[in-house]
Amino acid sequence: MNETQKTHILRALNKNIRFDGRTLTEFRDVSVERGVSETAEGSARVKIGETEVIAGVKLAIGTPYPDTPNEGGLAVGVELLPLSSPRFELGPPGIEAVELARVADRGVREAKAIDIKKLCITPGEKVWIVSIDICTINDAGNLMDACALASIAALQDTRFPKYDGTELDYRTRTDKKLPLTKLPISVTVHKIGSAFLVDPLPEEEEAAEARLTVATTPDGTLCAMQKGGDTPLKFEEVNAMIDIAMEKAKELRKHI
Amino acid sequence: MTYTKRLDGRKRFDELRPIEAKAGVIRRADGSAYFRIGRTIAYAAVYGPREMHPKYLQNPKGGVLRCNYNMMPFSGAGERVRPGGSRRSKEISMITEKALSSVVDLSDFPNAAVDVFIDLPQCDAGSRCAGICAASIALADAGIAMKDLIPAIAVGRVDDKIVADMDYQEEAYEDGPVADVPIAIVPSTGEITLLQMDGEIPKDMLMEAIQLGIKKCMEIYEIQKKALKDKYKALAEVVEP
Numbered sequence: 001m002n003e004t005q006k007t008h009i010l011r012a013l014n015k016n017i018r019f020d021g022r023t024l025t026e027f028r029d030v031s032v033e034r035g036v037s038e039t040a041e042g043s044a045r046v047k048i049g050e051t052e053v054i055a056g057v058k059l060a061i062g063t064p065y066p067d068t069p070n071e072g073g074l075a076v077g078v079e080l081l082p083l084s085s086p087r088f089e090l091g092p093p094g095i096e097a098v099e100l101a102r103v104a105d106r107g108v109r110e111a112k113a114i115d116i117k118k119l120c121i122t123p124g125e126k127v128w129i130v131s132i133d134i135c136t137i138n139d140a141g142n143l144m145d146a147c148a149l150a151s152i153a154a155l156q157d158t159r160f161p162k163y164d165g166t167e168l169d170y171r172t173r174t175d176k177k178l179p180l181t182k183l184p185i186s187v188t189v190h191k192i193g194s195a196f197l198v199d200p201l202p203e204e205e206e207a208a209e210a211r212l213t214v215a216t217t218p219d220g221t222l223c224a225m226q227k228g229g230d231t232p233l234k235f236e237e238v239n240a241m242i243d244i245a246m247e248k249a250k251e252l253r254k255h256i
Numbered sequence: 257m258t259y260t261k262r263l264d265g266r267k268r269f270d271e272l273r274p275i276e277a278k279a280g281v282i283r284r285a286d287g288s289a290y291f292r293i294g295r296t297i298a299y300a301a302v303y304g305p306r307e308m309h310p311k312y313l314q315n316p317k318g319g320v321l322r323c324n325y326n327m328m329p330f331s332g333a334g335e336r337v338r339p340g341g342s343r344r345s346k347e348i349s350m351i352t353e354k355a356l357s358s359v360v361d362l363s364d365f366p367n368a369a370v371d372v373f374i375d376l377p378q379c380d381a382g383s384r385c386a387g388i389c390a391a392s393i394a395l396a397d398a399g400i401a402m403k404d405l406i407p408a409i410a411v412g413r414v415d416d417k418i419v420a421d422m423d424y425q426e427e428a429y430e431d432g433p434v435a436d437v438p439i440a441i442v443p444s445t446g447e448i449t450l451l452q453m454d455g456e457i458p459k460d461m462l463m464e465a466i467q468l469g470i471k472k473c474m475e476i477y478e479i480q481k482k483a484l485k486d487k488y489k490a491l492a493e494v495v496e497p
Contacts, residue, residue, distance in 0.1 A: 036378075040378075058335070060335060092340060093339075133328065135328045135375065
């Protein structure tokens with residue numbers, strides 16, 4: 001992004017004007033559709049404006065880690081498909097995909113969204129492994145919040161496949177849901193100049209100096225954060241950004 | 257033994273599963289499409305003509321069509337599919353390129369690449385054909401010069417019957433021999449641009465299956481054209497309500 005464009009965005013933001021006419025703390029239309037992939041044990045499509053991602057959950061049986069013999073496993077992956085943007089390329093996940101996956105993972109893990117003790121089948125031997133994969137369909141900004149929301153919605157949609165103690169039958173789905181508890185909602189606040197805004201367009205993401213992703217549980221407890229961007233944040237700024245994120249999380253929570 | 261009734265309840269052996277096709281579903285792409293046949297879903301996006309990287313692959317005589325077929329990690333009926341491509345997905349990417357390249361004219365774009373990305377969120381057999389159908393709609397949607405669209409379908413035999421568009425259950429039929437024959441054609445000439453076969457089939461049955469495939473491709477061709485027309489009709493309505 002060149003300086004002229006950035007100056008233009010900044011000047012407009014100082015007058016509270018954004019590219020698409022929204023206020024600084026206004027999200028684009030958000031939609032969550034569940035059951036979008038029949039092959040996944042759970043799935044969801046999240047659209048935030050023109051941004052679109054699909055998350056799918058696969059369940060498998062594996063061995064627990066030796067230090068947590070009673071706990072199931074969780075793995076989150078994000079695929080920034082070259083299908084969804086000219087800036088994504090084929091190949092192993094780059095740092096952007098890794099960060100998106102790690103932030104979504106920490107939200108779920110630290111909120112204790114899944115009661116992983118209930119994923120234990122035989123202590124020390126057999127546990128359920130939950131894999132959430134999020135694939136981007138169209139990148140029009142704010143993949144961070146879209147990926148986090150999609151992973152939660154896909155977990156809610158998940159039903160266990162039939163398991164008789166020896167064989168896992170993926171083709172027969174039971175009614176049994178995942179043991180979900182406190183579900184986190186992530187909201188990312190971006191700082192451009194002196195303005196704080198949510199749900200950025202790609203141009204705004206590029207112009208942003210810093211961002212802060214905040215995940216909160218239903219009772220308003222913070223469960224994960226991630227600061228991004230090259231510019232440092234002042235204590236007061238962090239304070240203000242968390243307030244915005246927590247306020248917007250209440251709004252997004254209606255979708256789960 | 258005879259195969260008397262299709263396992264998924266279709267009434268005829270030459271009947272396709274329900275198809276839904278849409279053009280222009282991915283805003284960031286230069287052209288895109290969604291193609292659903294039964295429970296198999298393919299998205300395709302086209303980027304280009306754009307600069308070809310790595311540079312040593314550039315062709316000064318014309319642009320190069322590159323296709324990439326990819327199953328999303330949760331798109332398989334069984335275990336999670338590891339992301340990052342397999343030998344299978346590499347091969348399908350290559351045969352997809354070959355199926356499409358003869359109708360795509362990139363002679364005006366030396367050293368450029370046209371990239372086609374095919375991603376599937378859900379697969380139930382026939383995914384390479386669904387990918388090719390989606391890709392050709394997406395290429396047309398991107399405004400790439402083309403002699404024709406390419407429809408594709410899998411035909412074959414289940415026991416004594418010649419069938420079109422097998423789903424997974426039929427491919428896995430155990431009470432008799434099965435053969436799977438994916439084909440793609442150039443509708444204006446009737447030429448075949450994709451032909452694979454696996455299974456067991458006598459030659460006369462195979463020839464009959466291919467003929468059925470050509471006929472079924474013509475049905476899909478109409479659906480592909482309609483998807484493109486519908487997109488532009490919808491745009492026209494926005495301009496002149």
